[in-house]
Amino acid sequence: MTNQLITWYKKNKRDLPWRNTSDPYKIWVSEIILQQTQIKTGIKYYMKFIDKFPDIDSLAMARELEVLHTWQGLGYYNRALNMLNAAKTIKNNFSGIFPSSYNELITLKGVGIYTASAISSICQNEKKAVVDGNVYRVLSRFYNIATPINTNDGKKLFQKIANTLVHDSIPGIYNQAIMDFGAIHCKKNNPKCNTCPLKINCKALQLNLINYRPVKKPAKKIRTRYFNYLLIKFDGCIVIQQRDKNDIWKKLYELPLIESKEMIDKNHIITHNYLDKFKIYKIQTNGRKKHMLSHQKLVMSFWEIIVKEWPKKQIYKKIKLTEISNYPFPKPLKEYLNKEDKIH
Numbered sequence: 410m411t412n413q414l415i416t417w418y419k420k421n422k423r424d425l426p427w428r429n430t431s432d433p434y435k436i437w438v439s440e441i442i443l444q445q446t447q448i449k450t451g452i453k454y455y456m457k458f459i460d461k462f463p464d465i466d467s468l469a470m471a472r473e474l475e476v477l478h479t480w481q482g483l484g485y486y487n488r489a490l491n492m493l494n495a496a497k498t499i500k501n502n503f504s505g506i507f508p509s510s511y512n513e514l515i516t517l518k519g520v521g522i523y524t525a526s527a528i529s530s531i532c533q534n535e536k537k538a539v540v541d542g543n544v545y546r547v548l549s550r551f552y553n554i555a556t557p558i559n560t561n562d563g564k565k566l567f568q569k570i571a572n573t574l575v576h577d578s579i580p581g582i583y584n585q586a587i588m589d590f591g592a593i594h595c596k597k598n599n600p601k602c603n604t605c606p607l608k609i610n611c612k613a614l615q616l617n618l619i620n621y622r623p624v625k626k627p628a629k630k631i632r633t634r635y636f637n638y639l640l641i642k643f644d645g646c647i648v649i650q651q652r653d654k655n656d657i658w659k660k661l662y663e664l665p666l667i668e669s670k671e672m673i674d675k676n677h678i679i680t681h682n683y684l685d686k687f688k689i690y691k692i693q694t695n696g697r698k699k700h701m702l703s704h705q706k707l708v709m710s711f712w713e714i715i716v717k718e719w720p721k722k723q724i725y726k727k728i729k730l731t732e733i734s735n736y737p738f739p740k741p742l743k744e745y746l747n748k749e750d751k752i753h
């Protein structure tokens with residue numbers, strides 16, 4: 410299987426921007442971006458990120474706000490914050506030289522077994538096997554494995570099998586081969602079994618179980634949350650705040666938020682203690698938006714509140730509407746605010 414995949418890869422590999430480098434910094438950026446991201450979007454963000462932070466020095470020196478801004482729209486913002494943290498660690502503990510050995514890489518924040526294996530095998534030919542969604546699919550079909558991939562047992566089992574397959578002298582090429590093979594040949598839907606170099610030994614194909622592999626344990630129940638965002642306006646300015654709790658969108662900016670257990674009406678908003686300090690001139694609903702995250706459904710209601718003046722004591726962060734683009738906001742809020750920016 411190993412050699413067949415490598416032969417296939419030599420003819421069919423994808424031309425990706427990070428394929429022409431063995432710079433561990435660039436491989437790391439690509440691997441982190443590609444987690445939970447489609448390849449097309451990943452390429453766009455990779456180019457943007459490398460353009461803004463071409464090396465570990467420039468990233469280590471960056472401000473958190475700049476990094477989040479570059480990441481804006483990609484989701485899972487902890488990835489960006491962990492990268493900044495890791496860049497500073499590399500600057501301080503590794504004399505600014507990006508490590509490429511597995512044992513060093515795994516000590517960095519946000520770098521797990523997958524990323525450390527990918528970088529060390531690609532950049533340093535270390536014999537470490539990667540297991541990502543593509544690898545799970547290929548292995549579960551080829552060996553007809555029904556153990557759910559999102560369980561500890563499943564993870565251990567697939568990693569064990571992957572470790573036996575990784576090539577002795579070109580592990581990085583092998584890892585990229587199996588990932589590309591899963592991405593463009595043994596695809597989730599309509600895998601190209603007719604032209605597959607592995608078809609003679611593919612167990613799931615023989616048993617007609619391709620569409621049932623890999624197996625996943627049902628996901629956790631989706632939780633619905635109700636976010637009421639307050640667009641408090643006066644004199645071309647609005648109030649914003651930074652999310653600081655251990656929750657979604659940590660460190661991104663947002664409008665003042667009232668989270669409720671269910672949908673609430675205007676009276677609830679007006680009487681909420683957040684607005685005690687403001688002299689309200691006018692309040693009106695300004696649309697609703699639903700937004701899905703992996704385990705949460707957000708029902709976002711927007712309330713436009715025009716005030717008569719700003720409170721004397723400035724405990725709020727006030728910005729001009731024209732400054733919105735200087736701050737990283739979660740995608741659905743950004744879309745809403747962009748509309749506001751154009752209107753006013």
Ligand code: SF4
Nearest residue numbers: 595600602605608611
């Ligand atoms: S035969 Fe089909 S299911 Fe089996 S490895 Fe090839 S593409 Fe995947």
